[in-house]
Amino acid sequence: MSKKAILGIIVLIAFILAPLGIRNIVDTTIKSQKLELNDKGILLSIDNTQGYLNSVRDFTLTITNEVKFKEYLTDILLEKYPVYEVFINNFRKSDSKKFDEFLKGIVFKGNIKSSNINPSSDIEVYTYLDKFSDEIMSKIKEDKESSKFILSFLEEESLALTILFDNEVKVKTLSLKDIDENIKTTSKSGKEVKGKFEILGHKLINNSNDKAIIADLKLDKINISINAKNNVVFLIKDIEYNMNYENQFINNGELGIKNINIKINDNRSLQLKETKLLSSGLVSNEVYSVNSRISTSDFKLSDFKLKNKSIETSLDNLDIDVYLNNLDYENIERLNNAYQVFYATSINTRTSKDARTQMDATNKQIVSELTTLVNNGLSLRIDTSLRGLKNKKIDLNSLDLKVDAKLDKNDLSINTFNKFSILNLLNLKAKLEILEDDYKNFSSIIHPNMAQIVSLYALEKNDKVVFELDIKKGKIEVNGKKVN
Numbered sequence: 001m002s003k004k005a006i007l008g009i010i011v012l013i014a015f016i017l018a019p020l021g022i023r024n025i026v027d028t029t030i031k032s033q034k035l036e037l038n039d040k041g042i043l044l045s046i047d048n049t050q051g052y053l054n055s056v057r058d059f060t061l062t063i064t065n066e067v068k069f070k071e072y073l074t075d076i077l078l079e080k081y082p083v084y085e086v087f088i089n090n091f092r093k094s095d096s097k098k099f100d101e102f103l104k105g106i107v108f109k110g111n112i113k114s115s116n117i118n119p120s121s122d123i124e125v126y127t128y129l130d131k132f133s134d135e136i137m138s139k140i141k142e143d144k145e146s147s148k149f150i151l152s153f154l155e156e157e158s159l160a161l162t163i164l165f166d167n168e169v170k171v172k173t174l175s176l177k178d179i180d181e182n183i184k185t186t187s188k189s190g191k192e193v194k195g196k197f198e199i200l201g202h203k204l205i206n207n208s209n210d211k212a213i214i215a216d217l218k219l220d221k222i223n224i225s226i227n228a229k230n231n232v233v234f235l236i237k238d239i240e241y242n243m244n245y246e247n248q249f250i251n252n253g254e255l256g257i258k259n260i261n262i263k264i265n266d267n268r269s270l271q272l273k274e275t276k277l278l279s280s281g282l283v284s285n286e287v288y289s290v291n292s293r294i295s296t297s298d299f300k301l302s303d304f305k306l307k308n309k310s311i312e313t314s315l316d317n318l319d320i321d322v323y324l325n326n327l328d329y330e331n332i333e334r335l336n337n338a339y340q341v342f343y344a345t346s347i348n349t350r351t352s353k354d355a356r357t358q359m360d361a362t363n364k365q366i367v368s369e370l371t372t373l374v375n376n377g378l379s380l381r382i383d384t385s386l387r388g389l390k391n392k393k394i395d396l397n398s399l400d401l402k403v404d405a406k407l408d409k410n411d412l413s414i415n416t417f418n419k420f421s422i423l424n425l426l427n428l429k430a431k432l433e434i435l436e437d438d439y440k441n442f443s444s445i446i447h448p449n450m451a452q453i454v455s456l457y458a459l460e461k462n463d464k465v466v467f468e469l470d471i472k473k474g475k476i477e478v479n480g481k482k483v484n
Contacts, residue, residue, distance in 0.1 A: 029169065030057070030112070037061075041068030057112040061127070066103040105133025110160075120167050128160030128177070145185045153181065176202035183226075191228065198223040212251075217241040233263040249288065249332065252280035273298040288332050289325040294318070316388025323381040326406075331376065335369035338362055370414050377409040393445050396438050403430045420474070428471040439465040457481055 034044045041064060048058040063069050110127030131137055131154060140147050153159070160177035176199060183195035201220025208214045219239040226232045238258035245251040260272040275296040282289060299315035342362040382403040389396040405428040412421055434442070439458065443451040457478040459466045468479050476483040 033169075039068070040072035041065030041070075051116070053116055055112075055114050055116055057114075059110060059112060060130075061108040061110075063103050063106045066100040069103055070100065102132070102136065105135070107131050122167070122172065123165040123169070125163045125165065126160065127163075128157040129154060149181075149183060149185065171206045173206065174204040178202075193226065193228045195226040195228075196223060211246060213243065213245040215243055217243075231263075231265050233261065235259070235261040248336070249281045249290075249329070250283055252278075252282075254278045267302065269300065269302045271298065271300040272296050283329045286329050287325075288327040288329040289323070290327075291321075291323045293321045295320070311391070313391040314388070315386070315390075317385070318387075319383075319385040321381075321383040325379045325381075326376070327373065327378055328376050331369060331372050335366065335373065338365040338369055342366060367414050371412070374407070374412055374414065374417075375410055377407050379404075379406040381405075395441055396434070398433075398435050398438065400433045401430070403428070405429075423471065423476075424474040426471055428469065430467075430469040432467040432469075433464050436460065436463050436465055457483075 030044075030046065037044045043060075043062045043064045045060045045062075046057050047060055050056050107130040108127050109130040110125060113124040113126075115121040132140070140150050158177070158179055158181060162175045162177070163171055164173045166172055178201070179197060179199040181197045183193070183197060185193050199219070199222055201218065203218050205216045206214070207216075217240070220237065222234075222236045222239075224232075224234040236257060236259070238256075240256045241253065243251070243253040245253070255277040257275045258273065260270070260275060262270040273296070276294070278291075278293040280291045295318065296315075297317045299313075299318065301311055301313040342359055345359050345362065380403070382401070384399070384401040386399040387397065389399075405426065407422075408425045408427070410425050412425070443454065446454075457467060459468070459479045466479070470477045474484075
C-alpha cells in the first residue's frame with residue numbers, strides 16, 4: 001500500500017473519530033457542570049442528543065432545592081458586590097418562605113449546540129422558562145384573566161435567551177429573545193384593557209476578566225403601552241451601555257439613550273433625546289476621585305401636574321460635569337461599610353434594644369468617618385452648560401457655570417462646625433455667564449429688591465452678563481466687589 005493511501009486512510013479515520021472525541025469532551029464538560037449544578041440545588045438532565053458532525057442536546061433545568069439555589073445566588077452577589085455584604089447576608093438569613101416557594105420547581109428547557117469537528121469552536125445554549133412549580137401553575141390557571149397572558153407567554157417561549165460560550169465555557173455573548181406581546185384583559189370594573197409589551201434587539205458582549213466585569217450592552221427598544229381609562233405609553237429606544245466594573249468604587253460606565261418618550265392620554269408627555277450618563281471612579285496612591293456627567297437634548301415636559309399646577313417646560317440642551325477629588329479611599333470604604341450596617345440594622349430590627357444600641361454605635365462611627373473625610377480636605381469641580389430653557393415664566397437661551405472649590409485640611413468637628421468655620425477653610429472660584437437679554441428676563445421675574453442687589457454685582461462683557469465669585473479665607477467677592 002502506498003504512503004499516500006496510508007495517509008489518506010489515517011486522515012479518514014481521524015475525520016471519523018474526531019467528532020466522537022470532541023463530543024466526548026463536551027459530554028464530559030456537561031457531566032462536570034451537572035455535578036456542580038446539583039450542589040447548587042439545580043437538576044440538569046440531557047433529554048435527547050442528535051447529530052454527528054454537529055451535536056444538538058435537548059436539556060431540562062429544574063430548581064430542586066430552593067435553599068441551596070438561594071445560597072448559590074447570594075454567594076455570586078457577595079463575590080461580585082462585597083460592599084453589599086450586610087444586605088446580602090440579611091436577605092440570606094431573613095424569612096423568605098414565599099420567595100423560596102416561588103423558586104422551587106421552576107423549570108427551564110432548551111438545547112446545547114456544539115461542533116464535533118472543531119475543538120476550539122463556540123458552544124451555543126438556548127434556554128427558556130418552561131413552567132413554574134405545579135402548585136403555582138395551578139394557582140395561575142385558577143385566575144382566568146391572568147392565565148390567558150401568562151400561559152400564552154410560557155407556551156410561546158417568550159422569556160428565552162441565547163448564550164454563546166467559548167471552548168473554556170466562558171460567556172462571550174448573551175441575547176434575550178425578542179418579546180413582542182399583545183395584552184388583552186378585563187379590569188376589576190369590567191372594562192377591557194389592551195396593551196403591548198416589547199423588548200427588542202437585546203445583546204450583551206462579555207469581555208470580563210478575573211479582575212473586572214467588562215461588558216457592552218445594546219437594546220433597540222423597550223415599549224409598554226396600555227389602552228384603558230388612562231392611555232399610557234412608555235417608550236425607550238436605542239440603548240447602549242458600556243461598563244468596566246471592578247467594585248462599587250473603582251469602575252466606569254457610559255449609558256446612552258437616543259430617545260425616551262412617556263405619554264399619558266396624548267396630552268401629558270415627557271420627551272428626552274440623546275441622553276448620556278457617564279460615571280467613573282478610580283484610585284491612585286490611595287486617593288479616590290469620582291467623575292459624573294449627564295447630557296441631554298430636546299427635553300419637553302407637557303401638562304404635568306405639580307401642586308395642582310400644570311407644567312410646560314422645554315430645554316434644547318443640558319450638560320453637567322461633576323468631578324470630586326482628593327478623597328481618602330480607605331476612609332470612603334469605612335464610611336460606606338458603616339452606613340450599610342446602620343441602614344440594614346434600622347430596617348431589620350428597629351424595635352430591638354440591642355439593635356438600637358448597635359445603631360447608635362454605628363451612627364457614631366459614621367460621624368467619625370465623616371469628620372475624617374472633612375478633615376482630610378477635598379476638591380470639587382462643576383461645569384454646567386444649559387441652552388434654550390423655556391416655560392411660562394422663563395426664557396433662557398444660554399447659561400454657563402463653572403465652579404472650582406477646594407477645602408483645605410483641617411481639624412473641624414462635624415458635631416460643632418458652622419458655616420463660618422467652613423468659609424474660612426474654603427477656596428472657591430465660580431463663574432456664571434448668561435446673555436444680556438436673558439439677564440433682563442431673569443431680573444423681571446424676581447423680586448425687585450433682589451433684582452436691585454444682583455445688579456450691583458453684574459458685569460457686562462460684550463453681549464453677556466458675568467458674575468465671578470471668589471471665596472478665600474472667609475472673604476467673599478463678586479466681580480472684585482466685597483460682599484462681606
